[in-house]
Amino acid sequence: MGVNTTGNDTLRTLLDGRWAELRERTRKRLGVLEAPAPGLSREEHREHVLRQLRALASSGHSTAGFPVRHGGDGDFGGSVVAFEMLGFGDLSLMVKAGVQWGLFGGAVQALGTDAHHERYLREIIELDLLGCFAMTESGHGSDVQRLNTTATYDPDTGEFVVNTPNVHARKDYIGNAARDGQVAVVFAQLITGGEEHGVHALVVPIREPDGSARAGVTIEDCGEKAGLNGVDNGRLTFDNVRVPREALLDRYGHVAEDGTYSSPVEGTGKRFFTMLGTLVRGRVSVAGGALSATKKALTIAVRHGETRKQFAKPDGTEVPVLDYLAHQRRLLPALATTYALNFAQEALVSELHAVFGGDESDDQRKRELESQAAGQKAVATWHATRTIQTCREACGGAGYLAENQLPQLKADTDVFTTFEGDNTVLLQLVAKGLLTGYRDHLGDLDTLGMARFVATQLVGAVIERTPVRALLGGDVRDRAWQLKLFTDREEHVLDGLVRRLRNAGEDDAFEVFNNAQDHVLRAARTHVDRIVLEAFVAAIDRCPDSDTAELLERVCDLHVLANVEEDLAWFLGHGRLTTAKAKSITSEVNSLCAELRPRAAELVEAFGVPMEWITAPIAQR
Structure with a gap:
């Protein structure tokens, strides 16, 4: 059976979409980065990832999405694409970049005011200030609205007192915390004058200049994980740590010197969802990163399927395994769905750019975008988990060898189904x-409230559906x-x-x-x-x-x-x-x-995975 191995520039351009030039620049940047050497210890892998992160910052990769006046390029949608493309390389580097510039930097940008932007953003972009996104707690992951960490304002000193009241309030699985983070954006229940105002975010230093933990801050290492061990995940506990009033990222909630609270958004529930809505970029980014890993796995598996031969025809000619229907059924439907999700991701990023990349506010459009981002993140990451496992099996015993990359892809992407939202x-x-x-109902998201x-x-409406008879034919x-x-x-x-x-x-x-x-x-x-x-x-x-x-x-x-x-x-x-x-x-x-x-080869080659990052011997020709 003939195989078309000719590249299809039109197909590549269509897949790359609106941000095709940015994708090509990122491919070139990836091409000069060093992959982690086999057998690195956890500490060595972390050090390697930090070096590569600095190389990315030096190349201009980190400017994506940040305001031009603070050293960025102002391309909000491009920041998602830049993250997504890193999924073709070391996924630990992708995640650490996402923590630094997407979550930490993104929180300061979205939740802070001009004063915060002026103080922090350029240092964040240039990697002079490494930070954490400290939201998840041991006892509260998905139910963010009921976090236990508190930030109580003390009007006598003009400070917030950040405290971990119980073991369930410990900040857990926090990227950059175990080793490299200097500060953290900490999400806590804001209390002033004895009144609670819901979850807000504060910039809290967690380390001294010499790298030791700041007084009142306990830092633990999460240790070895199933994958992504180049990311230094840690746990943070705060024992009445004091930070100045200006540490509050107060775009949506301000505390005056005397402790008076004010907000441009009425209602604790509406304010909470407005704040979280500005961080929807994280879910869109994870969906894109998962798709990049999926494309890489399919590239390896399809290339292997074309060259690996098993059993012979009556004339004695051995058959490439991808010529067997059973093998095609393993890989090609997954390949087709990856194409579908690619185009859906492109549309989602374009909508994200339109909604959050400008100054106009459309609450209904934001709600729709948040819902769509949640759904596509779930579907894309489940698809990644399923497809990468299928690719591993389709490559037989060779697919189980570390040198063929699929085991690491499987381990590194497994957590995607539960982070940035279960x-x-x-x-x-x-x-x-x-x-x-x-509807404009922004109350509790808990099951009972819903x-x-x-x-x-x-109110049940009569849905006008296509007559069933129209579906039976055709x-x-x-x-x-x-x-x-x-x-x-x-x-x-x-x-x-x-x-x-x-x-x-x-x-x-x-x-x-x-x-x-x-x-x-x-x-x-x-x-x-x-x-x-x-x-x-x-x-x-x-x-x-x-x-x-x-x-x-x-x-x-x-x-x-x-x-x-x-x-x-x-x-x-x-x-x-x-x-x-x-x-x-x-x-x-x-x-x-x-x-x-x-x-099949043409379809996977159009993904444009940099060949420097396809090191699996079974994928070579």
Whole structure:
């Protein structure tokens, strides 16, 4: 079977999208960075990553997204792309860069005022000030609104007293804390005049200039992790640590010298979600980084599949394993979905840039973006975990060897499903947005609060769905039919969820919602699936080359039909497909795998993974 190994510049350009030039610059920067040597100790790996981080800062990589007047380039969306591209290299470096410039620097930028920007941003960009993002606590990860750390204002001294009241309030898994961080943006319950004002952020020094812990600060090392051991994760505990009043990042909440609190955002709940909304970039970045790691794994596995031969035809010719349908079914649907998520990520970053990259504020648009970011982060990181494992298995025993990179990719990306938001919790946030219609209700996000709101406020609307008979007919490769199928599934699942929750009363609201969580998660997932498909269709529509567009049409078909095949039980059980059509779906997936097999190399080469970072012997030609 012939293999097309010719590069497709049109395909690469389309995948690279709006920030194609930035992606190329980052590829070049990655090309001169040094990969960590095999067998490094944890301390050696951390030191190596810090050196590479400094090299990135020197190359100008760190300017992405920061204000021009403080040494940045002002490209908010570009900061996400710059992070995402580091996923082609050492993922420890990617994560440490994300902690320094995305989380720590991003928090100062988003939550601070001009005075904070003037004082900190240039030092953060140039890596003269290394910092931490101290939000997660041992007892509160997803439930950020109920963090236990306190920051109590003392008007007599004009200082905040930052304290860890119990073991559950210890800041945990904090990147940059164990070794390199000098300061931390600490999220704590703000208290002044005996009144609590919810979670706010303060810049708190954690080390002295000589590197020792500051008085009142206890720093512990999280130690060896399953992966990402070039990142110095640590634990922070504060024993009545005093910081000046100016340490409060007070864009959304200000404390005067006398302790008077004021805020431009009314209501603790609304203020909390406004603050967290400005940090949505982190979730978008993680989704992009996960996709980069997925692309790298697929590049290795497809290259291996084309050169590895097993068993012979009757004429004695050995067969490349990628010529076998079973092997194609392992890799090509995953490859197709990676394309779909790539285009969805591009659309999401563009929306992020539009919403947060300017001065205009549109609360509803922000709520929609936050929901979409949560959903795509969950889907993209689960896809990464599943696909990288599939690639490992597809490479047999060789895929288990460290030299072939897949084990490290698997270990380093495993945590992506739970950091920057646990995926299951994130899908519940997506469902909440669907259920409330993105209303201006910004109350508690806890399960009881959500259930009560649904029970008392939600009015069931009659959803106008595509007639079922229109779904039973039609060509399975017809794009309009596919879009109708995905839209109908989403609407039907959401309508069913509304019916389950509508009759909940005040006394049983929690139980009703809890018993419907499987339905909640399905509603969110089907919504994301539809959004991703629409992004793929839009990308094909803007493709300028007919041959490339036709190739993408088939890739999109494979993504759609593999998704449908995976959910056949639902489509059959709800009368959306006949048995005959369900069988035809499987047949079409097989046919599409055969059609795309000759262009598999072209499809992975278009990802543009720098070959300096594809060191696996099994991926060499």
